[in-house]
Amino acid sequence: MLSDKLLILVDGNFVYQGQTNNIPIYGEQITYYVGSQFPYLCINFGLLLFYSNQSLQSKLILITYLTLAFIMFFTTMLVIGTLSFWLINMWPLRSAVNACYLILGGLSFPLTFLGKGIYKWLQFNPFSLVADVPARMVTHLINDSTPYFIAVSSWLIITLLIYRILIKVGIKKYEGIGI
Structure with a gap:
């Protein structure tokens, strides 16, 4: 698997994933996930660049946005994953996250079908920022992407802070159970 062979630079030395005791757990997890x-990322970005009829500037803005949204959504999922310190069974959360992604992300139907009042409140949720906004960017329905960059950056900072707090509190509470 590529992620097992992924080299990263730590203190001037290259190390393999799994040997990164010198960096925080977040860095190791995101390295493993990207690896x-x-x-899939290469194929999707390649297809986007090759088949899109947008200008180079629009493509670069979209790729930058997608990268930020990717990191933000990964961090959001890490926050949900850290709930395992307190929850015994995590599998019910999977269905709840999928439902939020389908409904709040605009995968089941476009969020604009809900009306302008509701869409105004839903357009900046993390699920919408990962699914609905990129689709609207590709189809040229968004002229100014600045508010979405601000929203993604804000959610990224918020989820990183929540993640750090949950890890600190959760590690103190953690009790290993098993054989």
Whole structure:
């Protein structure tokens, strides 16, 4: 697997994933996740660049946005994952996250179908920022992407802070159970 072979630079030395005791757990987790998704990311970005009829500037803005949204959504999922310090069964959360992604992300139907009042409140949720906004960017329905960059950056900072707090509190509470 590519993520197992992914080299990263730590203190001037290259180390393999799994040997990164010198960097925080967040850095190791995102490295592993990017490594596991790397072939798909390359294919999708390649298709986007090759088949899109947008200007180079629009393509660069979209790729930058997608990268930020990717990191933000990864961090959001890490926050949900850290709930395992307090919850015994995590599998019910999977269905709840999928439902939020389908409904709040605009995958089941475009969020604009809900009316302007409701859409105004839903357009900046993390699920919408990962699914609905990129689709609207590609189809030229968004002229100014600045508010979305601000929203993604804000959610990224918020989820990083929540993640750090949950890890600190959760590690103190953690009790290993098993054989």
